[in-house]
Amino acid sequence: MGGSTPMVFYITICCVAFVASKIVVSLLCYKRWAKKRRIIEDSLAGEGKMVMFRSPATQALSAKAFVKNTMKLTNKDILGSGGYGTVYKLVVDESTAFAVKKLNRGNENRDLGFERELNAMADIKHRNIVTLHGYYVAPQFNLLIYELMPNGSLDALLHRRSPEEKPLDWESRCRIAVGAARGLSYLHHDCIPHVIHRDIKSSNILLDRNLEARVSDFGLATLMEPGRSHVSTMAAGTFGYLPPEYFDTGRATTKGDVYSFGVVLLELLTGKRPTDESFVEEGSKLVTWVKGVMEDGREEHAVDSELACFPAEEVKKVFAVADKCLEPDPSRRPTMIEVLKMLEQTQSK
Structure with missing residues (x-):
């Protein structure tokens, strides 16, 4: 009988702990529900x-x-x-x-x-x-x-699709590139004041039901009056897409968006993220790797392996457009309206 006392005590402690945990969880759930209700009531009472x-x-x-x-x-x-x-x-x-x-x-x-x-x-x-x-x-x-964009982001469609989904074909990739370039060109040249996005990347390019590209997420956007060349600000954006001059000058310019768009073009061409693990292991990055491939004239070897069919000459031209966008010297990069024209000419020929 004496040996059963510790067991009874242990079972009692477990039961008390279980009941206590349930009470704590219930109180937390109630507090969360009450907070939500209070927010709704405050909002509907005229505070929102x-x-x-x-x-x-x-x-x-x-x-x-x-x-x-x-x-x-x-x-x-x-x-x-x-x-x-x-x-x-x-x-x-x-x-x-x-x-x-x-x-x-x-x-x-x-x-x-x-x-x-x-x-x-x-x-x-x-x-x-x-x-x-x-x-x-x-x-x-x-x-x-x-x-709401039915097809989500370009990042998800390129990199996180399920095995059952077909990869983006060449025509769709070109249409997405032109659409995103058209949106950026509008921001840089037609908006007054002009808009510098500062966070162009594949996850901020959304796709409608027809795979038409829509530029999104303006949480880092900066407005720039016509006639000005830059806006002084802190470097911000996403690693892998940031233009090199941001770290040295602290200036946001439309040419910074052009560089980031060039990285997106490389993603569409290669199917690789700028922070792909294979580049990290080699101490390199997507931009450096592609520039090396282009110098050797082997662009077709960098094309996404899931692209079963693609026009080799068109691909080379798009690589060339991306290369111009990725010039280290921002003054040598094209404007977005020039990038748009180059991409449209690539498609039409």
Whole structure:
């Protein structure tokens, strides 16, 4: 009998610990639910401000329904995330869905990112730039309401597709390159003030149902008045896409976006990320590797192995365009309008 006492004590302790853990979890869940409810009530009581730009997609969208649906979003609804916010898929009804970027308040960088994106996007309407439908400002968070892109990002389609999905063919890659170049050309040359994106990369190029490219994510964007050559700012962006001069000058220019676009062209051509493990192991990078291949005239050996069929001459021309974009000296790089013309000529011949 004496030997059973420790066992009884052990079982009792386990039961108490189990009950206590359940109580703690329940309290945490209740606090989370209460916080969400309080945010909804505060927002609907007039503390939140919702602005929707007129479009067929937003006609039937009310602030009350929108906020309630937003508060129901979970990790399963996440489309992507980064330093400036998390993007969710928000389904309103069977025919209406949006991509909603949520930025929690209280962080200076996030607040600044929201302002930058809103300032850059508010007046832009272009077929190759993702459409901003509206925004919502509340004490606890900010929301940017975007058009939903059915085919996700170029990064996902190139690098993270499932084995069942077919790789992008050459025609689709060319169409994506031209579309993204057209969007960037609009930002650099047609917008007043001009917009320097500062974070051009494959994950920020979204694709609609027809694989038409849309430039997205303006959280680092900088506005530049016509006549100016640069904007002084801190170096920002994504490793592998950053132009070399950013680290030396601290100046944001349209030529920096041109360099980043050149890296995206190499991704489309080679199917490799700029931070591919094979380059890291060799102490190299995508740009250096491709330049070496081009010097030897062996561009076809760098082409994505999943491209079963491609026109060799067109491929060489696109490699040449990318090479011009990747000039170390920014003054020798073409403008985006020149890049667009070169890519269009490559397709038409």
